[in-house]
Amino acid sequence: MLFEPYVLKDIRLDNRLVRSATYEKGADNEGCVTPELIQRYEAIARGGVGLIITGGAPVHPSGRFVPQMVGIYDDKYIDGLSALVSAVHALGGKIAVQIAHGGRQCYPELLGGELPIAPSAVHEPVLNITPREMADEEIWAMIHAFGEAARRAKAAGFDGVQIHGAHGYLVSQFLSSHTNRRTDNWGGDEGRRFRFLEEVYKAIREAVGADYLVFIKMNSSDHLCCGGLRPDESLRIAQRLQAIGIDAVEVSGGMYESSLRPARTKILHPEDEAYFKEPAALFKMSLNIPVILVGGIRTRAIAEEMLELGYADLISMSRPLIREPDLPNKFRAGKDKSDCQSCNACMNFRKLDTVKCVQLQKLET
Numbered sequence: 001m002l003f004e005p006y007v008l009k010d011i012r013l014d015n016r017l018v019r020s021a022t023y024e025k026g027a028d029n030e031g032c033v034t035p036e037l038i039q040r041y042e043a044i045a046r047g048g049v050g051l052i053i054t055g056g057a058p059v060h061p062s063g064r065f066v067p068q069m070v071g072i073y074d075d076k077y078i079d080g081l082s083a084l085v086s087a088v089h090a091l092g093g094k095i096a097v098q099i100a101h102g103g104r105q106c107y108p109e110l111l112g113g114e115l116p117i118a119p120s121a122v123h124e125p126v127l128n129i130t131p132r133e134m135a136d137e138e139i140w141a142m143i144h145a146f147g148e149a150a151r152r153a154k155a156a157g158f159d160g161v162q163i164h165g166a167h168g169y170l171v172s173q174f175l176s177s178h179t180n181r182r183t184d185n186w187g188g189d190e191g192r193r194f195r196f197l198e199e200v201y202k203a204i205r206e207a208v209g210a211d212y213l214v215f216i217k218m219n220s221s222d223h224l225c226c227g228g229l230r231p232d233e234s235l236r237i238a239q240r241l242q243a244i245g246i247d248a249v250e251v252s253g254g255m256y257e258s259s260l261r262p263a264r265t266k267i268l269h270p271e272d273e274a275y276f277k278e279p280a281a282l283f284k285m286s287l288n289i290p291v292i293l294v295g296g297i298r299t300r301a302i303a304e305e306m307l308e309l310g311y312a313d314l315i316s317m318s319r320p321l322i323r324e325p326d327l328p329n330k331f332r333a334g335k336d337k338s339d340c341q342s343c344n345a346c347m348n349f350r351k352l353d354t355v356k357c358v359q360l361q362k363l364e365t
Helices: 035-046 075-090 136-156 170-175 190-208 231-244 277-286 300-308 319-323 327-333 358-364
Strands: 006-008 011-013 017-019 051-053 095-100 160-165 213-219 249-252 291-293 314-317
Touching (some): 035 051, 075 095, 136 160, 136 190, 170 213, 190 213, 277 291, 300 314, 314 319, 319 327
Parallel strands (some): 051 095, 160 213, 213 249
Antiparallel strands (some): 006 011
């Protein structure tokens, strides 16, 4: 099943492998696409993956959460984004952009020393900062920013947009009772915590129309010891999204302060792989829209099993494609397992000039 074509919305994918959104540290200091970043995406497109999802692109300057993210908060970025899309399309690839805002998980030094914004002023222990609670007019401005980002994505030629609603960033923060402690129309109960995402989705749809691919990456659980989003509430959020028209959902989990993080280490055996498969299966049984499974998938056999047993419709990978952009082609040719060691050294953006496989670099030197 892994290499069967698949139609997502109206987009025909050559196979069911997805390159999950991956931070690249590949833009210049102004957030513009660079030739080197285009070359990286060309390598992934040549590598045979069915759909590429870009690294998160901030919808507003206040949403930059790591250095050298590709911007999408101004029309000046459209030409560069269009060049990136054209390069992928020229190789027969399909590409969606992930639109995001970091909320409380933004480093103040990336914001000119300003405090990050968030639904509520809940201390973030990993960065050791307490964000500033957003005023009502700021919330509406951010909703508008998501819609405008989607408009730019469509203008640049992307095949779709993915809302980053996972990993403790802004959309995720509104959904979670841990980070959203408001008592107004934007929080206080499950329905009001959903309102921000609902309005974001409406703004996006108004900007791109009904026929454009709009999907989401969201937490199945925040994986906190006390409180936060849990699988039953997460499923209800997905059902609400399905009711208003979302096209697909990628199932993930965790945030900066979680006991279990999205990108886990020590994936050494088949039983360590696909660590979000149980919530994904719950989504798959309860929804009529496609479910994308991410989380530690390293072998073709496990990827095939997840499809055959009905855990998901598409299989999403990130770190293995940092190590081997051509892994899909290798799988198709008979390779069974990625060379990725799940060490997470590739994500140490403070030490690396760009995100890359450190283990591979050691071998080459």
